[in-house]
Amino acid sequence: MADVTAVQAWRSHGATRRSTHTLRLRVSAALIAVTVLAVLLVPPLVRLDQQAVDLAAKLLPPSWAHPFGTDDLGRDLLLRCVYGLRVSLLVGVVAAFTATLIGTAVGATAGALGGWADRTVMRLVDTLSSVPHLLLGIFVVAMFRPGVWPVVISVALTHWLSTARIVRAEVLSLRSRPHIDAAVSGGASRWRVTVRHLLPGVLPQAGLAAVLMVPHAMWHESALSFLGLGLPTHTASLGTLIQGARGSLLAGQWWPTLFPGLFLIIPTLAVAGLAGVWRERINPRRRSELML
Amino acid sequence: MTRAPWPAMARLTARRALYAVPVLLVVTFGVFAVAAASPFDPVKAYAGTAALGADQDTLDRLRENLGVDRPFTARWWDWLTSALGGDLGLSTVMRRPVAEVIGERLVWSTLLCAVAFAVAVLLGTVLGVLAARRPGSLLDRAVTSLAYSLEAAPVFWIALLAVWLFALELDVLPAGGLTDTGSDRVTAGQVTSHLILPAGVLAVSQLPWFTLYVRQGVGDALAEDPVRGARARGLSERTVLLGHALRSGLLPVLTLIGSRVPELITGALLVESVFSWPGIAAATVEAATAVDFPLLAALTTLATAAVLAGNLLADLLYGLIDPRVKLNEM
Numbered sequence: 001m002a003d004v005t006a007v008q009a010w011r012s013h014g015a016t017r018r019s020t021h022t023l024r025l026r027v028s029a030a031l032i033a034v035t036v037l038a039v040l041l042v043p044p045l046v047r048l049d050q051q052a053v054d055l056a057a058k059l060l061p062p063s064w065a066h067p068f069g070t071d072d073l074g075r076d077l078l079l080r081c082v083y084g085l086r087v088s089l090l091v092g093v094v095a096a097f098t099a100t101l102i103g104t105a106v107g108a109t110a111g112a113l114g115g116w117a118d119r120t121v122m123r124l125v126d127t128l129s130s131v132p133h134l135l136l137g138i139f140v141v142a143m144f145r146p147g148v149w150p151v152v153i154s155v156a157l158t159h160w161l162s163t164a165r166i167v168r169a170e171v172l173s174l175r176s177r178p179h180i181d182a183a184v185s186g187g188a189s190r191w192r193v194t195v196r197h198l199l200p201g202v203l204p205q206a207g208l209a210a211v212l213m214v215p216h217a218m219w220h221e222s223a224l225s226f227l228g229l230g231l232p233t234h235t236a237s238l239g240t241l242i243q244g245a246r247g248s249l250l251a252g253q254w255w256p257t258l259f260p261g262l263f264l265i266i267p268t269l270a271v272a273g274l275a276g277v278w279r280e281r282i283n284p285r286r287r288s289e290l291m292l
Numbered sequence: 293m294t295r296a297p298w299p300a301m302a303r304l305t306a307r308r309a310l311y312a313v314p315v316l317l318v319v320t321f322g323v324f325a326v327a328a329a330s331p332f333d334p335v336k337a338y339a340g341t342a343a344l345g346a347d348q349d350t351l352d353r354l355r356e357n358l359g360v361d362r363p364f365t366a367r368w369w370d371w372l373t374s375a376l377g378g379d380l381g382l383s384t385v386m387r388r389p390v391a392e393v394i395g396e397r398l399v400w401s402t403l404l405c406a407v408a409f410a411v412a413v414l415l416g417t418v419l420g421v422l423a424a425r426r427p428g429s430l431l432d433r434a435v436t437s438l439a440y441s442l443e444a445a446p447v448f449w450i451a452l453l454a455v456w457l458f459a460l461e462l463d464v465l466p467a468g469g470l471t472d473t474g475s476d477r478v479t480a481g482q483v484t485s486h487l488i489l490p491a492g493v494l495a496v497s498q499l500p501w502f503t504l505y506v507r508q509g510v511g512d513a514l515a516e517d518p519v520r521g522a523r524a525r526g527l528s529e530r531t532v533l534l535g536h537a538l539r540s541g542l543l544p545v546l547t548l549i550g551s552r553v554p555e556l557i558t559g560a561l562l563v564e565s566v567f568s569w570p571g572i573a574a575a576t577v578e579a580a581t582a583v584d585f586p587l588l589a590a591l592t593t594l595a596t597a598a599v600l601a602g603n604l605l606a607d608l609l610y611g612l613i614d615p616r617v618k619l620n621e622m
Contacts (some may be wrong), residue, residue, distance in 0.1 A: 127315045129324075130599045131592060132554040134561055135576065139323065139592055142580035143330035188620050219446055223562060227577050242449060250467070254456050261449035268444035 021277055024088075028273035037268055039086040039255040050079045050236065059253050069255040072248050079264050080236055087237040089267070091148065092218035095155035099217070100210035103163025104154065109169065110164070111171025123166065127160050133158040135222060141229045151230050157219045163209045170202040210277055216266035222264055231264060238264050301608055308604045319596045321368055323589050328364035332583055350487070371589070382587035387577060393575060395516045400470065401571030404564070405556055407487060408494035413549065416499050420506025421538055427511055436507070439500035447559050451566040454493050465489045468568040490567040497559045498552065502545065509541030516540070539622040543614055550606025552598045 054074035062069045068077035110121040128136075140154035174180060175198070183193050217236070224230035225239025232239055238260045245256035335355050347417045371381065380390035423435040442450075457469035466489070471482045513519060514537045522536045557573065564574040572591065578588035 006536050010459070047392065067590045126316050130315055130596050130603075131319055132557040132595050132599065133557040135592055135595050135617070138561070138576060138580045139588055140326060140582055142588060143327055143332045143585075145331065175596075216445075222446060223448065223558075226562070227565060227580075229577070229580055242446075246452065249452055249456050252456070252460055254453070257449070257456070261446060261453075264446055264449070265441065269440065272440065272444065 006064045013092055020257045021280065024273050025277045028270040030158045030275070031266055031270035032274070035085065035270070038082050039089055042082045043086065046079070048076070048079055050075065050077075050083045055086050059248060059251075059256075061253075062255055067127070068259045070251075071245065071256045072113065077259055081238070083276070084236045084238045084260055085263050085267075087231065087235055088218045088221055088239065088264070089214075091152055091231075091237065092157075092214045095152045095159070095206075095217040096153065096210050096213035098156035099159040099161050100206055101160075101212060103160035103209070103233060104167050104199075104202065104206045106160065107164035108194060108199060110191065111168040111175070112198060114157030118168070125164050134220070137220060137224060138227070138229055141224055145272050146224075146229050148231060149236070151221055151224055154224070155217045158220075159213055159217065163206060164214075166203045166205055166209055168238060170205050174198055206220045208275070208278070212271060215271050218267065297611060301611065304351070304517055304607060304611070305604060308600070308607075312600045313347055315600060316593060316596060317372075317494075320372060320589065321365075324364045324371070324594055327585055327589075334585060375590075375593075377512055380590045383579070383584055383587040385582035385584040385587065389448075390586050393587065394424065394572060394590060394594065397570060397572045397575055401560060401564070401573060402490055404482075404487065404494065404569060404571060405560055407491040408498065408559075409494035410548075411491065412498035412502055415495070416502025417506050417538075417542065419499075419503045419534065423503070423507045424510035424514065424541070425533060435503060439503045439593060442496060443500040443504075446562075447493065448562040448566055450496060451490070451493045452565055456565065458489055468566070470570050486567075490563050490569050492568075494556075494559050494563045497563075498556065499553070501555070505545045505548065506542065509544055510537045511539035511541070524617040536594040541558065543610075546613060547606050547610040550602040550604070550609065552601030557595050557598065 047265040052075060054070070056074065057066075057070050058072055060066055060070045062072075066076050066078065066259055068081060071080065082240065106121060106125070110118045136158045137154040140157060141150045142152070144150040180193060180197055183197050188196070221230055221237060222239030225237050226243045228243060231237045231240055233244060241260040242257055245253075245260070249257045335351055352361075374381070378391055380394070382388070383390045383393050386393050407563055419435050419439075423432040426432060455467050458465045466486050468486075468490075471478055510533075514533075518540070519532055519536050522532045527535075560571065561573040561576060563569070564571045565577045568574065572594070575587065576591045578584070579591065
């Protein structure tokens with residue numbers, strides 16, 4: 001009797017687990033889709049000016065006409081947030097892509113060469129990761145003056161380290177596989193083995209790392225912009241929106257601060273949810289494995 | 293616990309100190325190289341607006357006086373040798389020696405970080421154990437989703453909302469600073485009331501990570517043989533949870549505490565600037581805004597040293613707690 005209930009309990013547990021999986025997958029995918037669509041479609045389709053100043057309607061709390069309220073110049077915050085998300089997402093994607101490119105190149109080179117080159121490069125990676133990311137980012141931005149490109153560069157320069165480690169480890173494990181041995185004994189050059197056999201093998205891992213890095217890069221951009229070291233104030237990113245709302249916040253208006261922050265949280269949670277489901281698919285035993 | 297392996301710990305510390313030397317050399321060299329490659333001009337930064345009206349001769353003489361006409365490698369070496377003697381140069385924005393600025397601000401940053409870290413560790417352990425006790429329960433789901441949401445929320449945004457709620461709406465805590473405006477004396481009571489909000493926000497930003505790892509560690513430990521054995525012997529649930537599962541589940545988390553120093557510094561950077569806390573992190577932001585190179589270089593070096601010290605602390609703790617770990621092999 002006891003066994004039967006145990007099996008039933010296990011079954012129903014498995015079923016719930018699967019259904020919450022599907023739910024999480026759907027919610028995450030839907031959130032990402034809505035985000036991307038909003039960012040791509042709203043600017044060309046909605047004929048509203050995000051910069052339209054209306055001082056008569058300044059600092060209105062959320063209402064039907066302005067779902068997120070208005071800021072201190074009477075601009076609609078929903079529209080500002082969508083435009084801000086657009087800038088933040090673009091900076092995040094470009095920075096994450098650049099960082100992945102650097103990380104893959106460095107990691108693959110180190111892994112493929114091996115020996116002292118590998119040791120030197122990885123020591124350098126260890127050294128660089130001893131500097132806190134945001135601090136290094138602040139330093140780069142401070143030296144090169146705030147702007148879109150310094151921000152992208154500072155995020156890319158601080159985030160390729162983990163990708164380099166992942167790619168190198170993957171290359172090292174691939175190197176011991178039979179098909180690499182076959183290629184080497186078939187007379188393929190080191191370059192050919194790396195480009196034709198090793199790189200395609202590490203691309204899925206590098207791709208996943210890139211996707212996971214996008215929310216992190218967005219966070220980085222918004223932190224720099226919030227500190228006044230990121231994008232210029234007239235380029236509405238989510239960070240500059242929160243920075244610009246500080247005055248209104250101290251006067252008691254919470255909505256110009258709250259909504260841009262929510263717009264930052266949503267993509268992060270959605271990407272983390274997708275990554276979690278993906279990892280559980282690959283390795284169901286460690287389903288509770290963390291994804292921080 | 294067996295006798296602490298002091299000689300092995302001392303050897304590990306010495307080895308790490310030796311390893312820190314090349315790391316700090318490379319980092320400081322990199323800092324000078326980036327500055328040399330950037331459009332930043334130390335002469336203009338030094339002279340400020342006076343540089344606008346100055347003729348080329350004056351600027352050149354200034355450049356020579358400051359020693360910035362030489363290659364950056366020579367300047368790096370000069371900086372390094374005088375830094376070893378305790379002279380880190382002059383902060384251009386504060387118009388005071390960098391070492392002095394750091395010295396008086398380090399206390400406040402350490403206080404803030406220590407309090408926040410202690411709160412995060414304690415609260416994270418409690419929440420993590422509660423969540424791990426019944427995986428999949430309502431409490432577990434609530435704690436886990438809260439942790440993931442907090443992890444995703446930017447810390448400066450939480451800080452701003454906390455200012456709005458506690459300082460403006462409820463009016464129970466001060467919005468920032470170290471002491472009340474108008475008071476020029478630093479008293480323990482005032483510092484405490486001004487510390488609650490920033491330390492609380494910093495703790496909340498570090499909390500999700502601890503909670504999730506403790507939940508993971510304790511949850512895994514609950515499924516292992518020693519715990520099953522303890523249950524079979526009829527020990528109370530409390531003893532099993534706190535005496536067996538928590539003890540082995542907390543172990544990996546404790547070792548990671550030291551490696552959280554970078555995140556702590558990042559959080560402190562943002563929290564200190566929201567709350568105008570007169571610490572080192574807020575000084576970093578000021579230095580960056582004003583392109584105060586001597587101060588920035590010193591602070592970057594200091595942060596790197598702190599991270600290295602954190603890593604060492606993690607390894608030492610691990611060796612102290614887990615007798616299976618051989619410190620000599622680290």
